[in-house]
Amino acid sequence: MTAIHEPPLETPAGTLLRLATAGSVDDGKSTLVGRLLHDTKQVFADQLDAVERVSRERGLDGADLALLTDGLRAEREQGITIDVAYRYFATPKRRFILADTPGHVQYTRNMVTGASTAQLAVVLVDARHGVVEQTRRHAAVAALLKVPHVVLAVNKMDLVDYRESVFAPIADEFAAYTRALGVPDVTAIPISALAGDNVVDPSNHMDWYAGPTLLEHLENVDVDHDPQFCAARLPVQYVLRPQSPEFRDYRGYAGQVTAGAFRPGDEVLVLPSGRRTTIAGIDRLGEQDVDLAYAPQSVTIRLADDVDVSRGDVIVAADRAPEVTQDVVATVCHIADRPLRAGDRVLLRHGTSTVKAIVRSLDSTLNLETLRRDPNPEALRANDIGQVTLRTAAPLPLDDYADHRRTGSFLLIDDADGTTLTAGMVGVPLGSED
Amino acid sequence: MTVVDTVSPLRLSHLDALESEAAHIFREAAAEFERPVLLFSGGKDSIVMLHVAMKAFWPAKVPFGLLHVDTGHNFPEVLEYRDRTVAEHGLRLEVAKVQDYIDDGRLRERADGTRNPLQTVPLLDAINAHRFDAVFGGGRRDEEKARAKERVFSLRDEFGQWDPRRQRPELWSLYNGRHRPGEHVRVFPLSNWTELDVWQYIEQEKIELPEIYFAHEREVFKRNGMWLTPGEWGGPKDGETIETRSVRYRTVGDMSCTGAVDSTAATLQDIITEIAASTLTERGATRADDKMSEAAMEDRKREGYF
Numbered sequence: 213m214t215a216i217h218e219p220p221l222e223t224p225a226g227t228l229l230r231l232a233t234a235g236s237v238d239d240g241k242s243t244l245v246g247r248l249l250h251d252t253k254q255v256f257a258d259q260l261d262a263v264e265r266v267s268r269e270r271g272l273d274g275a276d277l278a279l280l281t282d283g284l285r286a287e288r289e290q291g292i293t294i295d296v297a298y299r300y301f302a303t304p305k306r307r308f309i310l311a312d313t314p315g316h317v318q319y320t321r322n323m324v325t326g327a328s329t330a331q332l333a334v335v336l337v338d339a340r341h342g343v344v345e346q347t348r349r350h351a352a353v354a355a356l357l358k359v360p361h362v363v364l365a366v367n368k369m370d371l372v373d374y375r376e377s378v379f380a381p382i383a384d385e386f387a388a389y390t391r392a393l394g395v396p397d398v399t400a401i402p403i404s405a406l407a408g409d410n411v412v413d414p415s416n417h418m419d420w421y422a423g424p425t426l427l428e429h430l431e432n433v434d435v436d437h438d439p440q441f442c443a444a445r446l447p448v449q450y451v452l453r454p455q456s457p458e459f460r461d462y463r464g465y466a467g468q469v470t471a472g473a474f475r476p477g478d479e480v481l482v483l484p485s486g487r488r489t490t491i492a493g494i495d496r497l498g499e500q501d502v503d504l505a506y507a508p509q510s511v512t513i514r515l516a517d518d519v520d521v522s523r524g525d526v527i528v529a530a531d532r533a534p535e536v537t538q539d540v541v542a543t544v545c546h547i548a549d550r551p552l553r554a555g556d557r558v559l560l561r562h563g564t565s566t567v568k569a570i571v572r573s574l575d576s577t578l579n580l581e582t583l584r585r586d587p588n589p590e591a592l593r594a595n596d597i598g599q600v601t602l603r604t605a606a607p608l609p610l611d612d613y614a615d616h617r618r619t620g621s622f623l624l625i626d627d628a629d630g631t632t633l634t635a636g637m638v639g640v641p642l643g644s645e646d
Numbered sequence: 647m648t649v650v651d652t653v654s655p656l657r658l659s660h661l662d663a664l665e666s667e668a669a670h671i672f673r674e675a676a677a678e679f680e681r682p683v684l685l686f687s688g689g690k691d692s693i694v695m696l697h698v699a700m701k702a703f704w705p706a707k708v709p710f711g712l713l714h715v716d717t718g719h720n721f722p723e724v725l726e727y728r729d730r731t732v733a734e735h736g737l738r739l740e741v742a743k744v745q746d747y748i749d750d751g752r753l754r755e756r757a758d759g760t761r762n763p764l765q766t767v768p769l770l771d772a773i774n775a776h777r778f779d780a781v782f783g784g785g786r787r788d789e790e791k792a793r794a795k796e797r798v799f800s801l802r803d804e805f806g807q808w809d810p811r812r813q814r815p816e817l818w819s820l821y822n823g824r825h826r827p828g829e830h831v832r833v834f835p836l837s838n839w840t841e842l843d844v845w846q847y848i849e850q851e852k853i854e855l856p857e858i859y860f861a862h863e864r865e866v867f868k869r870n871g872m873w874l875t876p877g878e879w880g881g882p883k884d885g886e887t888i889e890t891r892s893v894r895y896r897t898v899g900d901m902s903c904t905g906a907v908d909s910t911a912a913t914l915q916d917i918i919t920e921i922a923a924s925t926l927t928e929r930g931a932t933r934a935d936d937k938m939s940e941a942a943m944e945d946r947k948r949e950g951y952f
Contacts, residue, residue, distance in 0.1 A: 228660040296815070297794040298787045300840045307660040309838055321815060328817040449673040454706040462705060468670045468819070473656065497669055497701035506656045510669035510702065523677050547815055561820055564677070621818045630824025632814040 226304070229435060232311040232326035232359070234350040235336030240367045243276075244336060244405035245299060245312050251412035252301045252427065296326045305431040320353065320580070320595040324545040324635060327357040328621070331435045334363045334426070335386075339372045339402070342382045345581045348389060352580040355393035356543065356597065356637070358617055361433055362390055362398050365426060370404040374417040393583075397433075401426050442507070443532035444472030444480075445611070445619050447563035448525045452512055464495060464512035465521055467564070470618035472529060473506035474513065479530040482521050483609035488530060489517040524565030526609045526619065534611040534619065540569075540602040542636040543578070543613075544592070544624070551591035552600075552624070552634055560604055560636075562622040568605035569624070575599040592634070599640055613637035661847050668695075668835035669702035670819060671798055672782070675833045676709050678823040679780035682833070683773075686712035686739070688724035688856055689898040691784030693731075694844055695835055697853050699782075700735065711738030713778070715769050717761040718745035719879045719901040727856040740776065742768040759880030760902040770806040773830055780823065782833050788840045798837050804828035841896075842921055849914040859917070861894045861909045872905025896921075 235241035267276045299310040311326035313319070327333055333354040337347050354362050364386045372378040383400035390398045401410055402421055409415035412427045424432065452464040474480070478491045493514040496502045505511040513527060521527075528534065540560075546552050552571060560569040576585040578597040585599065592598045602624075613620030624634035658666065675682050684699065686692045699708050714728060732739045744764050747753035753764050773781060787794050797813050799821040814822050823831050836844070848855065866873040866889065867882040873893055876882055879902045893906035894917070911917045 226660055227657050228663045295795045295813075298838070299794065300788045300838070302840070302842070307843075325815040325817050329819070449670070450677050450703075452703060452706045456705070459705045464705075466673050466702070468666060495704070497665065497698075498704040504656075508663060508666055509658065510666040510673070512704075561822065564674075618818055621820065623817065623820050623822060625822060625824060629826060630822065632822050635815070635817045 226302075226306045227435075228307050228309065229332065229430060229433075230309045230311070230330050231332040231334060231430065232313055232323070232330035232354075233334045233336065234313055234323050234326070234353070235334075235365075235367075239336040239338050240405045241312075241336050244334075244365065244367065244403070244411065245310065246276075247405045247408060247411045248310070248427065249299060249301055251408060252303060296322050303427070303431055308430065320349070320597070321545060321547045321635075323350065323353045324357060324547075327353055327359050328617075328635070330354075330357075330359050332361040332363065332430070332433060333359045334365055336365045336367050337382065337386075339366050339368045339378050339382065343385045343389065347386065349580040351386070351390050351393060351395070352583065355390065355395050356545075358614060358637075360396055361435065362395050363426065363429060364398065364400040365405075366400060366402045367405050369402045369409060369415075369418065370407045374402070374404075374409070374415070376402075376418070376420040379421075399423070399429055399433075401429065442472040443534075443616075444474050444478070444529040445470045445534075445616060446474065446505075446511075446513060446527040447565075447619065448521055448523055448527060449564050451522060462514075464514050465525075465527065466510070466512045467527075468510045469505050469507045470563075471507050471616050473504060474511075474527075474529075475504055476501075480515075480527050481530050481533050482515075482519055483526045483528055483533065484536045484607040485520070485525070486536070487517075487519045489515045489519050492516040524563070526563055528609065534609045534616075536607045536609050538604045538607050539572075540604060540608070540610060540622075540636075540638060541575075541640065542600055542602065542622070542638050543640055544598055544600050544634045544636040546592040546594055546596045546598070546634050548626070548631050548633045549594050550626075550631075550633070551593045553591045557627070558633060559625040559627050560602065560608075560622055561625055562608050562610065563619055565606075565608065566625070567608065568627075569602050571624075572601040572603050575601060600636070602636075610638045612639040614639055661843065661850055664836075664839055664843055665698060665701075665847070667819075667838065668698045671821070671833060671835040672699050672702040674821050675780045675782065675799075675823065675831075676703070678821075679831070681776065681778050682710040682780035682782065683713045683740070683776065683778045684708075684710060684782040685784070686714050686728065687784075687898065688714075688720075688728040688731075689784065690844055690848065690855060690859065691786065691836060693853060693855060694839075694847060695782060695784050696731070697851060698835060708735075708737065710782075711740065713740045713742065713769075713772055713776075713781070715765045715772070716741050716743045716745070717765060717900040717902075718743065718748075719761055719877070721856070721858055721875075721895075721898065721901060723858050724856045724898055740772060742772040744768055758902075760900065761879070762900045762903050765900075766806070773806065779825065779830050780833050781830060782835060784836055785832075785834045786836050786839050786841070786844075796834060796837065798834055799823050800832040800834065801825060802830050802832060806830075808832075842918070845914065845918050845921055849918060856898065858895045858898065861892050861912050861916075863890055864893050864906065865890050866893060866906055873907070874905055875901050877901055 297312045299312055301308050313322045313326035335350045366379050366382050379402040387398050402418055403410040410425045414425055446467045446469050448465045448467050450466040452466050454462050476491050476493050481488055494502050494505045495512045554571050554573050556571040558569055559566050574589050576587045576599045577589045578585050611620040620638045622636045623632055626633055744761050797816050825831055867886045874881055892910050894909040895906050911920045
């Protein structure tokens, strides 16, 4: 193999695409990720040397590209992937951040983590086995986390003679399933990660397939949502008061626009208090008085009235405000090894505010394969998905997760040692009562 | 010919998106911790960190100081840059010196003369002495395999150690910085940047760098396939000969383990072109400390290294 690092000289005025991959070692996921890195020329000679050396040591014929994504020694020794790893690659069109997540059942929490920031999820299946329980689980996690674009990569096409008659029914079954889950955009691509078919370069073996390669799809998928049509949100992170001679009366609310867009003169509410005011000015990282701030820019907002605003407050578009409430109904993924039970007192982290909360009830658990909900579980354990009811000590401006991923999500944290217990999404997006 | 006027949706360039993400991380840490500090070596990653931090808190001052672990083998051009930067922006700087530890016997010089591994103890002592609870580092996940799973908020125990199994999943952009007394959190605002992003950002923002990043004539000698600068730290030894070459540095660390690369790149654009065509990773090309073993970084991280 001779491919070495050779990324575009004209690198991007392009945008960033965050994607997550789900699938198990058996599906060839590490090989796929290795192939993406290798064929986009992100792999350097010293990395390839190391991979070739280790491959030889292990008695393999060629370089095992899966080794490119090997992480910790603990994992190498056990031949497993225990965590989310982040990979980076670029083409002249886009920069990619890939969250590489292991796909075993017990690692649902890792998939949830990887999918939480992803705009696109790649679900991998083995062409010989088609859609299996694990595939349904992966699709359900993507749907639950509201990943807007899902790609089904039907891998190991080389082992089924590149036959369309194998690919088509798998693609159809998956499309029907994800449609039922409410995934807005689904694309199926026949590939061989091992042989390199349709990953970066088009396959010579599948004339019947006229669609894009995986990389072409990643480069061209339209992930732009126009912030001008979304309800604007900015959780206040930090109050900037320089008190310098030049900025004596400056008082700015620093934060990242999590959705929508703000302009000077816009009428806004400060939540949870509900005070109404207008935006006097917007500064963007040292650039004074810009006329627009949109997601995901980090900016500083100045308000017209001398209202009391501090970290934890959320500045929102006045005409499209979220509900302010102390009662939270949410779907959660339990993360920690210690279980979550009704009556537990925890901290709830939402946006930039942290409040005390109590778990009122555990209402159901969701089976990700059947999408059935089982009522009244005794506890939620690591990797369980469930519906819970919480009561918070202070009112919070909560968006529905289906509309706002950033301000519709929260964490439950153990007050005693700071462990992240549970990841929560406001609302109940999936599943039916038994 | 018809000109169609379409209103394009608002979109950020990848550099602006990365910058906004880093500013968000700085603001989170500054708000959640009592005593943050920024590790500043005068290397490009720490320079970019400081640049983003100053923008994140503008027009206020950066609400934390800088900490430099001085190996005693630093490049003079870099120390000069560090001191000038501190003076220019009115920043606070603490320096923890490896030399002090060697002088009073708390640390012993290694046989190979490299002091990079010796930085861990002075770093942890400085963190304890100043009760720093958040330490901003310029680590990037693209640098090395063990870093690919690093968190943005990385929990360290009271011995500064990193336990992969105690790291918290990071969902959405909700960073959990809670820690027990004596523990601290390493915060990596540039987690999602690549080497090329850093250079492109330096160019976009017109950030000044120490001149050793640009091609210059320098006396060097070859060791372990790298061009090293001669000096009291321990080189050249017998059989190693000094020659003058046009070189530049891709990373800036301790003189004893940071190699120069042959280069004629005199401008940022030259460097970006050179990096884009490079066949070696930045650490593979220039860092002897990572060549020690396949798990070298994983081991050092566990012990409390940056």
